Amino acid sequence: MPRIPDIGKRRIVIIGGGFGGMKLAQSLKKLDVQVVLFDKHNHHTFQPLLYQVATSGLETGSIIYPLRKKFEGHKNFFFRYGEVIKISPEKNEIETSIGHLHYDYLVIATGAATNYYGMADIEKNAFPMKTIEDSIALRNRIIRNFENALLAESEELMNSFVDFVVVGGGPTGVEVAGALAELRSHVFPHDYKELNLKHMDIDLIEASPRLLNGMSDEAGEKAKQFLEDLGIRVHLNKSVKSYDGYTVTLNDNTRIISQTLIWAAGVAGAPIAGLKEEAVVRGNRYQVDEFNRVIGYDNIFAIGDVAAMITEDTPRGHPMVAQPAIQQGKHLAKNFQYILKSRPMKPFKYKDLGSMATIGRNRAVVDIGKFKMQGFLAWFVWMFVHLMALVGHRNRVLVFINWMWGYLSYDKSNRLIIGESGSHTLEIDKHRPEATI
Amino acid sequence: MPRIPDIGKRRIVIIGGGFGGMKLAQSLKKLDVQVVLFDKHNHHTFQPLLYQVATSGLETGSIIYPLRKKFEGHKNFFFRYGEVIKISPEKNEIETSIGHLHYDYLVIATGAATNYYGMADIEKNAFPMKTIEDSIALRNRIIRNFENALLAESEELMNSFVDFVVVGGGPTGVEVAGALAELRSHVFPHDYKELNLKHMDIDLIEASPRLLNGMSDEAGEKAKQFLEDLGIRVHLNKSVKSYDGYTVTLNDNTRIISQTLIWAAGVAGAPIAGLKEEAVVRGNRYQVDEFNRVIGYDNIFAIGDVAAMITEDTPRGHPMVAQPAIQQGKHLAKNFQYILKSRPMKPFKYKDLGSMATIGRNRAVVDIGKFKMQGFLAWFVWMFVHLMALVGHRNRVLVFINWMWGYLSYDKSNRLIIGESGSHTLEIDKHRPEATI
Numbered sequence: 001m002p003r004i005p006d007i008g009k010r011r012i013v014i015i016g017g018g019f020g021g022m023k024l025a026q027s028l029k030k031l032d033v034q035v036v037l038f039d040k041h042n043h044h045t046f047q048p049l050l051y052q053v054a055t056s057g058l059e060t061g062s063i064i065y066p067l068r069k070k071f072e073g074h075k076n077f078f079f080r081y082g083e084v085i086k087i088s089p090e091k092n093e094i095e096t097s098i099g100h101l102h103y104d105y106l107v108i109a110t111g112a113a114t115n116y117y118g119m120a121d122i123e124k125n126a127f128p129m130k131t132i133e134d135s136i137a138l139r140n141r142i143i144r145n146f147e148n149a150l151l152a153e154s155e156e157l158m159n160s161f162v163d164f165v166v167v168g169g170g171p172t173g174v175e176v177a178g179a180l181a182e183l184r185s186h187v188f189p190h191d192y193k194e195l196n197l198k199h200m201d202i203d204l205i206e207a208s209p210r211l212l213n214g215m216s217d218e219a220g221e222k223a224k225q226f227l228e229d230l231g232i233r234v235h236l237n238k239s240v241k242s243y244d245g246y247t248v249t250l251n252d253n254t255r256i257i258s259q260t261l262i263w264a265a266g267v268a269g270a271p272i273a274g275l276k277e278e279a280v281v282r283g284n285r286y287q288v289d290e291f292n293r294v295i296g297y298d299n300i301f302a303i304g305d306v307a308a309m310i311t312e313d314t315p316r317g318h319p320m321v322a323q324p325a326i327q328q329g330k331h332l333a334k335n336f337q338y339i340l341k342s343r344p345m346k347p348f349k350y351k352d353l354g355s356m357a358t359i360g361r362n363r364a365v366v367d368i369g370k371f372k373m374q375g376f377l378a379w380f381v382w383m384f385v386h387l388m389a390l391v392g393h394r395n396r397v398l399v400f401i402n403w404m405w406g407y408l409s410y411d412k413s414n415r416l417i418i419g420e421s422g423s424h425t426l427e428i429d430k431h432r433p434e435a436t437i
Numbered sequence: 438m439p440r441i442p443d444i445g446k447r448r449i450v451i452i453g454g455g456f457g458g459m460k461l462a463q464s465l466k467k468l469d470v471q472v473v474l475f476d477k478h479n480h481h482t483f484q485p486l487l488y489q490v491a492t493s494g495l496e497t498g499s500i501i502y503p504l505r506k507k508f509e510g511h512k513n514f515f516f517r518y519g520e521v522i523k524i525s526p527e528k529n530e531i532e533t534s535i536g537h538l539h540y541d542y543l544v545i546a547t548g549a550a551t552n553y554y555g556m557a558d559i560e561k562n563a564f565p566m567k568t569i570e571d572s573i574a575l576r577n578r579i580i581r582n583f584e585n586a587l588l589a590e591s592e593e594l595m596n597s598f599v600d601f602v603v604v605g606g607g608p609t610g611v612e613v614a615g616a617l618a619e620l621r622s623h624v625f626p627h628d629y630k631e632l633n634l635k636h637m638d639i640d641l642i643e644a645s646p647r648l649l650n651g652m653s654d655e656a657g658e659k660a661k662q663f664l665e666d667l668g669i670r671v672h673l674n675k676s677v678k679s680y681d682g683y684t685v686t687l688n689d690n691t692r693i694i695s696q697t698l699i700w701a702a703g704v705a706g707a708p709i710a711g712l713k714e715e716a717v718v719r720g721n722r723y724q725v726d727e728f729n730r731v732i733g734y735d736n737i738f739a740i741g742d743v744a745a746m747i748t749e750d751t752p753r754g755h756p757m758v759a760q761p762a763i764q765q766g767k768h769l770a771k772n773f774q775y776i777l778k779s780r781p782m783k784p785f786k787y788k789d790l791g792s793m794a795t796i797g798r799n800r801a802v803v804d805i806g807k808f809k810m811q812g813f814l815a816w817f818v819w820m821f822v823h824l825m826a827l828v829g830h831r832n833r834v835l836v837f838i839n840w841m842w843g844y845l846s847y848d849k850s851n852r853l854i855i856g857e858s859g860s861h862t863l864e865i866d867k868h869r870p871e872a873t874i
């Protein structure tokens with residue numbers, strides 16, 4: 001039966017087909033090694049656009065891409081669909097849900113997981129946005145909320161359905177809040193004529209004094225203004241203390257009623273069991289040296305969100321976004337080339353290509369080095385960069401058409417509830433044939 | 438709180454937003470009535486293309502369409518997302534998962550459900566294809582089978598994953614078998630280089646002596662030839678006696694090993710509790726008169742698959758496909774016009790627009806009255822008709838692009854496993870860290 005053969009070449013095992021792992025595997029194409037890529041999904045996920053799936057703007061299939069398809073032309077490449085459970089560095093082996101495997105070099109590219117900072121009630125009741133499944137669940141919930149609102153028997157209950165609380169003022173939080181405001185302005189008034197959508201409140205909660213930390217002050221301020229123009233209530237210097245699925249309590253004891261809290265307040269690395277405890281540092285990331293080697297190991301590397309390359313310039317490691325992952329993946333492939341030739345590796349240098357966030361149609365903020373822009377042109381740049389970064393020509397075409405269609409029609413066409421037909425789990429969601437509709 | 442208001446107009450309640458119910462609701466646009474449409478999904482499903490979602494050819498979002506969006510311009514139209522549990526004709530009320538509602542006229546357009554002919558083992562273990570959720574589950578399974586095949590420890594187990602049994606030689610069975618053969622020829626050899634795809638068998642089982650009953654003999658024969666050209670084993674005059682999820686046993690005691698049996702062997706009407714038993718006839722359909730009135734009721738109608746209009750010409754009612762449903766929906770809207778004007782209703786006359794099925798690229802069979810064609814031109818007609826019949830311009834554009842892309846590249850791009858990450862339920866699907874991969 002087919003097994004991953006021992007072909008007498010060094011085997012590089014990569015865990016995770018996100019931005020870093022995929023780029024690394026691609027860049028190893030011509031190297032004389034065997035590459036094995038593991039992932040819990042059989043597809044790459046373009047995480048920056050998950051919020052558009054959640055808010056009915058894009059189809060699921062247009063932002064994810066089958067990993068096997070990406071590597072069709074690669075010799076000596078093997079994909080395995082499974083979860084890596086444990087690393088056994090003393091045996092140079094990984095244990096996975098589908099068996100164990102020897103490696104010569106291991107690259108951990110497992111990315112990040114949602115960070116609830118230990119708050120179990122929020123983990124239980126909030127909606128995260130890290131996987132395609134998260135986005136589908138959130139989309140289903142948003143649409144179902146409005147169907148439920150039509151049935152609510154008190155104004156408070158009705159509001160609990162149509163009000164949304166977004167926690168976290170980074171790009172994801174800002175973007176999802178903006179997209180909700182667009183649904184409120186352009187889509188839901190057509191779909192739910194019976195509801196007064198003035199009741200639909202969107203609250204964005206950010207613990208620090210500003211939005212879009214990591215971008216310029218101008219970007220943060222302009223983003224706040226754009227959001228407020230769209231009618232979103234921005235709360236700075238506030239954090240969430242508790243959430244029971246109905247009442248959000250902030251640190252100043254303000255209460256907001258909402259059955260939908262979207263948690264975009266933080267991520268932490270997603271390390272795997274088995275390495276020395278000292279290797280995992282703040283933020284649950286592996287501390288790596290300038291060659292992305294995990295501290296204390298010679299043949300184990302980590303790249304992307306799960307890696308913290310702590311240097312004078314980056315005392316907290318690089319930002320947990322796509323660019324460092326992609327650049328580290330590409331760079332590590334070069335270092336593997338040096339390793340094969342028994343030459344010394346070269347240290348990684350991060351090139352900041354800038355950062356950006358969009359708040360809705362015609363509104364975005366972009367920082368590229370000292371160059372900053374906001375508004376329509378920034379929005380255009382945002383779209384172009386995201387289109388080009390998408391994996392696969394077909395996905396680019398589909399997203400482009402969806403965006404043009406949405407722009408011209410002011411519509412978001414994917415307001416679908418899939419996979420939950422007949423299932424009803426919210427407070428109002430019970431069979432109640434006694435009520436009059 | 439918002440309720441469906443009593444506006445002093447007659448209320449027509451339609452159960453089901455499929456081909457019939459949606460057409461009826463659209464055609465009632467200008468009538469001076471209140472229309473309430475119920476559905477268990479918040480979207481219309483274009484069922485003829487479900488098989489393409491299941492076989493990775495099309496995205497989910499491109500063949501389903503939000504029902505509310507369809508009726509944006511309609512006054513006096515109300516949609517409710519919920520399940521109708523029971524009809525109380527004596528009170529002119531329906532009981533639903535979200536409450537009860539009075540009707541003046543009720544139209545049952547609930548369509549059909551998969552018919553397992555009472556075989557519980559098949560119902561438990563087979564994959565049906567009636568809803569978008571069915572298609573996603575089947576797609577996930579097909580792709581996962583191949584990931585599992587890479588891990589199988591015996592040839593028999595490996596074959597159980599990559600072999601497929603399709604039961605039912607109607608259009609759905611023929612089309613899904615053809616699409617599986619295309620995956621075998623053009624897609625899986627790239628994705629699963631490690632597997633010998635000569636091992637992938639596709640068996641199509643049909644109980645009658647021919648394929649595509651309801652179409653011409655020529656169409657049936659040509660379809661069989663097309664399928665056999667693609668390497669599909671067509672078994673006529675055979676039926677499935679039992680299936681335990683692994684071994685398919687036919688009526689002649691032949692056994693076929695496969696962990697994936699696709700059940701396209703029959704449908705039955707999906708009536709709702711509450712009407713007189715006599716109203717439900719063979720095939721679980723409501724017997725209706727020539728005005729689509731359910732026998733024994735004055736103000737309850739049934740259209741589409743769930744209605745059997747038994748006449749001399751149609752002793753078994755009309756075929757359970759889209760056209761009778763659409764035509765009856767349109768016709769019933771006219772009859773409601775007459776009812777409002779207190780004029781007599783007109784009897785329904787079915788106009789057979791022909792039927793068709795596709796077997797794969799460049800291969801289809803089309804019967805339009807006495808005009809019959811097979812092959813490339815038929816395939817072109819099939820595509821054109823299905824494109825035009827899709828709901829929504831955007832869906833048409835997306836499906837068109839997907840088809841063109843697929844035609845030129847021989848690719849099926851949606852080979853995605855969504856919503857099952859880490860979940861493993863098949864025989865091989867258990868954590869087995871003791872195995873060597």
